[in-house]
Amino acid sequence: MSEDVSRRSAMRLFATAGGMAAALGAGGCAPALPPPGAGPAVPAAGAAGPPARSGTGTGTGGAARIDALLEQLTLEEKTALLHGAPDPAPAGHAGHVPGVPRLGIPALRFTDGSAGVRVSRPATALPAPVLLASAFDPSLAREYGQVIGREGRALGQDVVLAPMANLIRTPHAGRNFETFSEDPRLTADLVGEVVRGIQDEGLIAAVKHFALNNQERGRDTVDVSVGEQTLRETELRGFEAAVAAGAGAVLGSSNKVNGIHACESGPLLDELLRRSWGFDGWVVSDWGAAHSTVAAIRAGLDMEMPAGTHFGGPLREAVRGGSVTEAAVDQAVHRILSTMDRFGLLAARQPARPPRDAAAGARVARKVATAGAVLLRNEHGTLPLTGPAARSIAVIGPTAQVPFVGGGGSSQVVPDGADAPLTAIRRRAGNGSTVRHALGEDLYGRPLPAKLLTPAADLEHREVGPGRVWTHEGTFHLAADDEWTLLVHYTGERPGVRLDGEELFPVEAGVAEHYAGGLLGTAPDGMAVRRRTLALKAGTHRLAVTASGGDKGQRLRLRHTTGAIRAADLAEAVHTAKAARSVVLFAYEDSTEGRDRTSLALPGGQERLIEAVTAANPRTTVVLNTPSATTMPWLSRTGAVLQMYYPGQEGAGATADVLFGDVDPGGRLTQTFPADGRTTPVGADPARYPGVGGRQEYSEGVHVGHRWYDAERATPLFPFGHGLSYTTWRYEKLSVRAWHGGLRVEFTVRNTGRRKGTDVAQVYVGPSEELRLDQPVRALAGYRRITLPPGAAQRVTIDVDARALSSWDPERHTWVLGSGRREVFAGRSSRELPLRSKAAPASR
Secondary structure, eight states: OOOOOOSSSSSGOOOOOOHHHHHHOTTTOOOBBBOTTTOOBBBOOTTTTSSSOOOOOOSSHHHHHHHHHHHHOOHHHHHHBOOOOOOOOOOSSSSEEEOOOOEEEEBBBEEBTTTEEEOSSSSOOOOOHHHHTTOOHHHHHHHHHHHHHHHHHHTTEEEEEBBOEEEEEETTTTGGGGSSSHHHHHHHHHHHHHHHHHHHOEEEEEEEEEEEEETTHHHTTOOOEEEEEEEHHHHHHHHHHHHHHTEEEEOOOSSSSSTEEEGGGGGGIIIIIITTOOOOOOEEEEETTTSHHHHHHTOOBBBBBOOTTSHHHHHHHHHHHSSSOOHEEEEEEEHHHHHHHHHHTSSOOOOOOOOOOOHHHHHHHHHHHTTTTTTEEOOTTTOOOOGGGGGGEEEESSSHHOOOOOOOOOTTOOOSSSOHHHEEEHHHHOOEEEEEEEEESSSSSSOOOGSSSOOOOOOOEEEEEETEEEEEEEEEEEOOOOOEEEEEEEESSEEEEEEEEEEOOOOGGGGGGGGOOOOTTTTTSOOEEEEEEEESSSSSEEEEEEOOOOOOTTEEEEEEEEEEEEEEEEHHHHHHHTSSEEEEEEEEEEOOOTOOOSOSSSHHHHHHHHHHHHHHOEEEEEEEOSSSSOOTTGGGGGGGEOOOSOHHHOOHHHHHHTTTTOOOOOOOSSBOSSSSSSSTTTTOOTTTTTTTTTEEEETTTOOHHHHHHHHHOOOOOOOOOOOBBBSSSEEEEEEEEEEEEEEEEEEEEESSSSEEEEEEEEEEEEETOOOOOOOOOOOEEEEEEEEOOOOEEEEEEEEEEGGGGEEEEEETTTTOOOOOOOEEESBBBBOOOEEEEEEEEOOO
């Protein structure tokens, strides 16, 4: 499974794909046309060739106009266009590059945008991309992108740092919710359509993070060692698709690739991105990911963000000193201005910014959240909730009462509003139904009793005026050992809290200091929150709090939970569950940029809560608002498990739609759920994750995700592509034949149940026996989302293109078609494939 990669071979790792036409024939990666009624054609995943020219601007004269501008720009003005600077009109966006007003070059504003536009004003908080991906619907991905594009323009932005095309390589990665899948084909399809959607509306898409940014742990320093075949067949597929879709910009990652920082890697930026793929937009560094001046601009980095540490004064000095030619600066500026021109940003009359359509955004958010819902388990008709089961419901969990919209970090969006799931369930259950709630677990703490403290102090309602400093020093006494969680809520500079002389909330390194999660980092009333859990011994403890009012003043409160509080919350949840016919228990994990997950288990006391509630009432549905794969030792005790990931601002209504059967759960897993934390493609090898000595090896080769489980014959908890329906399905009458350099696969899907339902038909191909390269046991080659009424059948046609049947040859540096008879599988998941046949693609 591994590939040998020497440092000497790194420079030829990304050799051009000139031999591709010979391997596949002209147009060998052309889009496969779907059958009538199957929706719009989806370009082949990662298709090579010149990028599409999406963008709504009319341009202002092309290359001649840009050349004329370059002649008029001073060196200072040129370099000012190559790095970020403070925005005179800050609006909560990610970055700003000043323009050159005297020449009509406007400023550029950059926004984060994986799941909506992140500025200080409200925007549509879309479901996390991983939930969008679960719908297996490229046309829906385009709608998703269009919402981001339209709202980005409406909110004054020019570039959005999205989509995230990195693969889900390890379930521990902290940003898995921001990306799409472990599968290269599915990722490429969806990334391409999100890019098209964004740029349909005139917003420039900057696909990220190029490349191999598959974890948060050590993301700024880790050196990824990867072989050429692995890179081409796995991680790069989504980026190649983004370029083919016409992405205007690419965001360079912070890590190293084969010993070179990604933002100064000539093999990545020049040889691969530009020469091989024909990318003609600009490359911008991730925030703080530029590490040099001369090496970076020579390699093909065009813009440094968020400031000019390397591309400001140092770049001008390098030009004056002769280590960088002014032609290299001109080239970078030319790429930026050409892209701006393509989107109409250099026109005398720039494209008008549209009004924001919040209602339209909300409709798409609801559509995506319902389409991507994945029903993992459903025993004894637990779902949908109907009849008596729908009229007596216990709703349990803190995230039933506090809407969990999205994950933490740069993907957080200020929504127009978001209902709590409890509200949506009560509304849907209707009059005459009984819906009771129990907290189960307290996320934000209870007030510290004033009398507990000596001297007595009210730490629940404390205000500190501007320019003032408030302190409290005292003690409290515990009669017995206990586990406490102490929480500080605040609105300004984070207060210092010392317990027995130890600072409980020290400043964290890097972005982890700023990103505390989408749920746990902010109280329902908007105050920032930090928490710390400690085992406290019986006796007296010293507590000291210091808070500064700063320029504007602030409010703060100190709260806690104890073993007794947790026991009381658990007992209340069990009592509420026993009294109801059905239980819907909301479980969560708050994942965030800046840190990886330390465990795949649900955090806190949630496993204990699920075990206690399911023992009290086996008709319990667990709704998971989690970022990625979760281990489930409690699974067999549940009636149903519904995976909703981070469902966005309309998640409450979408969840109720699925629970009550108003829609069929049509989502399917885009990542394998492992049986335990070690049985994953990287789980048993620290060299693969998180790396050893700052170096990480992608020695799993082409066997990413579900491919690894097949190669190792490992049994997952839930396989890639898995998802249940409220109806039943039968697959039959498979036919496979050569077709346009690939294969045409046809079969019949029949709804054999009594309800209208949605299924995702999936096609996988086996290896070519005639190709002496490492190949997956089975690779996803195509899929089709279909909806059928009860008793109906549909003949499904899926064309498997030449790229899906090809492997990258690291000796010849090109794609090679795997000839000979290939095994073809069709079914409902990577492990439920009732149909199989063999056929050989036609020679070209």
